Amino acid sequence: MAAPVFNIDADALPMNPDLQKERASASFNVKELTHILDGGPEITKRRKELEQLILSDPAFSSRDLLYLDKSGQYDNAVHRSVKLVHWKDKYKWSEQDMELATLNINNSTEAVTVHRDMFIPALQRLTSEEQRAKWLPLALNHKIIGTYAQTELGHGTNLRNLETTATFDPQTDEFVMNTPKITSMKWWPGGLGKSSTHAIVLAQLVIAGKNCGLQPFMVQLRSLDDHTPMPGISVGDIGPKLTLNYVDNGFLIMKNVRIPRENMLMGNAHVSRDGKFKQLKSDKSNYSTMMYVRVLITRWACGTLASAVMIATRYSAVRRQLYIDPQGGEVQIIDYQTQQYKLFPAMASMFGIFFTSQKLVSAYNRELPRLIKGDKGLLAE
Structure with missing residues (x-):
């Protein structure tokens, strides 16, 4: 016979008198400190309004999260992400509202953090005007889901030694993307394992055998019809981690993946049709994301x-x-x-x-x- 399950409504329990005593003996104004931490009384008020909405929804209960396996945690995070995006549209949330909802309330346990905090900012800051007009609305409306693929198995913050290459082919007006060695594969980007359809890939730009430095490239990873990997793309989840298993950290291997020349993000540098490279701004500008x-x-x-x-x-x-x-x-x-x-x-x-x-x-x-x-x-x- 199965053991009985007891559910306790924590909100219905009286506050412990020892906790009440400690709070009453505070030597500072708790409300004033709260306003300082939130950024002001109006933000505190708005945070509590959002908190009331979000925490009343069973999808945002953390009670059972630790009992879910990796797949269950990811599914739960996707469900939360979809619900937050729906609420943002339904209630006309501002960007500050969304930040309060995801950072202060939801504790980042949702699936599109990298899309929101890296992919979209990169499109806003690293692209040309034409590229922004093409890709940014798709990302903002979640028609495409993106990640930011910088870290490799062999290197992370050592940008100069990243090994992924983007070689210009003047015959076809394309870049040929490759991860030539096992240490070159992109490793760890959040959202890469299952969620993302696209990635901004940091790669060494090679033109006529010359390395022109690290540049960002827009690469489609998966079909928008059935989410299967595109030709030449091997992509997947890196497996269980000590924590943050709701995030689908992934790997990416590219073998002769061809992308249009226009898929190099050209806000800071430009490659012409005849293969001429021009640095428009400091290469440090690519580090902003x-x-x-x-x-x-x-x-x-x-x-x-x-x-x-x-x-x-x-x-x-x-x-x-x-x-x-x-x-x-x-x-x-x-x-x-x-x-x-x-x-x-x-x-x-x-x-x-x-x-x-x-x-x-x-x-x-x-x-x-x-x-x-x-x-x-x-x-x-």
């Missing part, structure tokens, strides 16, 4: 640490064990110095990372217009 994600990672790290610290601190406030005063009752474990030594530095680090992240966002937003214009600004050589 990955820089943006590096900034976002500090925000994600802060959110993850904040969740862990919050859970541990609340537990330490309500858990009682052993005695400090033999004449008294068992004490909250948060009153033990050894417990405080574990919690408080992590809490301080969370606030430190948060305000550092704010500075990084401000610096990025300040430098981005200069970078788009071709001025490398504060970027190192």
